[in-house]
Amino acid sequence: MDRPRAEHGDEPEGMVAKPRAGRADAQRNMDALLKAALEVFATSGVDAPVRDIAARAGVGVGTLYRHFPQRADLIAAVFRREIDACADAAAELAAEQTPGDALAQWMQRYASFIATKRGLAAALHSGDPTFDTLPEYFQKRLLPALQALLHAAADAGEVRGDVDPNDLLSAVGRLGMRAGDDGTAQTQRMVALLVDGLRYGAKPPA
Amino acid sequence: MDRPRAEHGDEPEGMVAKPRAGRADAQRNMDALLKAALEVFATSGVDAPVRDIAARAGVGVGTLYRHFPQRADLIAAVFRREIDACADAAAELAAEQTPGDALAQWMQRYASFIATKRGLAAALHSGDPTFDTLPEYFQKRLLPALQALLHAAADAGEVRGDVDPNDLLSAVGRLGMRAGDDGTAQTQRMVALLVDGLRYGAKPPA
DNA sequence: AGAAATACGGAACAATGTTCCGTTTAGCAA
DNA sequence: TTGCTAAACGGAACATTGTTCCGTATTTCT
Structure with missing residues (x-):
């Protein structure tokens, strides 16, 4: 399982502070995807095409897969x-x-x-x-x-x-x-x- | 739609009512498909690709679809x-x-x-x-x-x-x-x- | 045996999950 | 503010699998 999600909550202060927390738009899109997925699943069931969910969230499929490497993860x-x-x-x-x-x-x-x-x-x-x-x-x-x-x-x-x-x-x-x-x-x-x-x-x- | 219909339930016997087939090879292939499907389903679940079942039965996918118009029918x-x-x-x-x-x-x-x-x-x-x-x-x-x-x-x-x-x-x-x-x-x-x-x-x- | 109908096989098509990569943008620094 | 870089984005391209089509082979009937 290569889940590149932030496994460590530790932020070494003194050194180079990199924005590991994530970008604002990324967070926004992730929420939009979860919301869209919930709606689409309720309407069409979990078999709904990935493209539909991405479209409803207003993002491309690439973005969806960035957040959820597999359809099943979503x-x-x-x-x-x-x-x-x-x-x-x-x-x-x-x-x-x-x-x-x-x-x-x-x-x-x-x-x-x-x-x-x-x-x-x-x-x-x-x-x-x-x-x-x-x-x-x-x-x-x-x-x-x-x-x-x-x-x-x-x-x-x-x-x-x-x-x-x-x-x-x-x-x-x-x-x-x-x-x-x-x-x-x-x-x-x-x-x-x-x-x-x-x-x-x-x-x-x- | 040349499915030999045997709608009659007048077969009190336990064996599967064998539909009177037009051609012998058709009947043979149908049986082979059902047998192959049963085996493949037991091994790989019902999500097994249609091609696998056809291959195991020794027929082409066209033959499979002749007998079972939809995968679900099989x-x-x-x-x-x-x-x-x-x-x-x-x-x-x-x-x-x-x-x-x-x-x-x-x-x-x-x-x-x-x-x-x-x-x-x-x-x-x-x-x-x-x-x-x-x-x-x-x-x-x-x-x-x-x-x-x-x-x-x-x-x-x-x-x-x-x-x-x-x-x-x-x-x-x-x-x-x-x-x-x-x-x-x-x-x-x-x-x-x-x-x-x-x-x-x-x-x-x- | 010959003809006609039936069945066969597999290439071609369509839908959908997944990957790839050039482009865009947020966040940071000078 | 302006410029830079890494992160994120979008969607075309690819892979898998269900389904259709049609030329070819086989069976059955006369």
């Missing part, structure tokens, strides 16, 4: 941004709801988040090595969030405690991948079924 | 064959197991069947209209099978009766789509969790 960057947003939502829910409700609601939210990402499934299963780090990122950001919710709910006795958070995260993510037309409603029902699976045996009948 | 044809096999397995299980076990085992079997289909998820989510008929076919062949199993299990009181077979079929299919390395084991656990969801509330503990 896709991954866009998704990472959104994953962060979803992870942050967990803490909010936990503060507002009972443990069980927070868990159930976050699972629904995560599933619906996935559902809006047309082509995410295809990307993940494409076999492209660039996407190999995406599930990892999903896990890194979302697993702690889910783990906290799950643990809290288990402690409250609302769900059982023998479920691996990894499994649950994967399961919800897959259920969220939309298929047909009534995708949303069906996804909700399927996730609800999974939640019932969590509740099964939580409180052993006396 | 993929769909290959999958249809396998779906049939999976559907047939339901009846077998029902004859050998208790209703609840038959249901649980078939769900596991279906999930693992999906897991072996590298790129199936990508194909289904590609947005290609040709694949739009695939979920339909999944449903047409597999839904009756699952419905019978589910109904029997519900009647036996082993699972609850308020679950839509469509939802369940979708859910298992998605859980089966492998992601990581330990895919198989994880999938089994996730499906098991779903089964517990089915059991939840089936027999209210006295």
Whole structure:
């Protein structure tokens, strides 16, 4: 992986100070590309031609490839941004709801988040090595969030405690991948079924 | 469009209904293509170049396109064959197991069947209209099978009766789509969790 | 066997990801 | 401000892969 991105945050002061921070227009174009990509992906899915994204951002394809050496890098960057947003939502829910409700609601939210990402499934299963780090990122950001919710709910006795958070995260993510037309409603029902699976045996009948 | 249509489903036998072909070599090549495609897909996934499949079958790309006007048609044809096999397995299980076990085992079997289909998820989510008929076919062949199993299990009181077979079929299919390395084991656990969801509330503990 | 229809093979075409390189521009210094 | 240099830019050119076209070969029928 020859990622020429600034790996070092250290700036030796005394010597020749070179503008390693990057140029202003470069930063501007990078933001424009991410924004354009998000819009185009939402409209046409992640299979949208690179040229379309570059055009929408008002730059040439060369510029796009300067910032994202591979088409897949751009896709991954866009998704990472959104994953962060979803992870942050967990803490909010936990503060507002009972443990069980927070868990159930976050699972629904995560599933619906996935559902809006047309082509995410295809990307993940494409076999492209660039996407190999995406599930990892999903896990890194979302697993702690889910783990906290799950643990809290288990402690409250609302769900059982023998479920691996990894499994649950994967399961919800897959259920969220939309298929047909009534995708949303069906996804909700399927996730609800999974939640019932969590509740099964939580409180052993006396 | 000289595709010898054999629309009749009046073939109660398990073997693939062989379309009455005009010419012998055409039939031979068609079989060779399906066989080659199955092998190549298993090796390289459904993204394998068309030329590779044609080469392995020992024919030119023109021949391939004569039989399958679109690349997607070939993929769909290959999958249809396998779906049939999976559907047939339901009846077998029902004859050998208790209703609840038959249901649980078939769900596991279906999930693992999906897991072996590298790129199936990508194909289904590609947005290609040709694949739009695939979920339909999944449903047409597999839904009756699952419905019978589910109904029997519900009647036996082993699972609850308020679950839509469509939802369940979708859910298992998605859980089966492998992601990581330990895919198989994880999938089994996730499906098991779903089964517990089915059991939840089936027999209210006295 | 001869004719006609069918099927075949692969070159040519089109769409799209990626690279290359001459041109432009931001940031710095005198 | 003006000039310089490295960074960034744009888009044409290239590579890969799906698809079409058509001249040629093969099968089937009479």
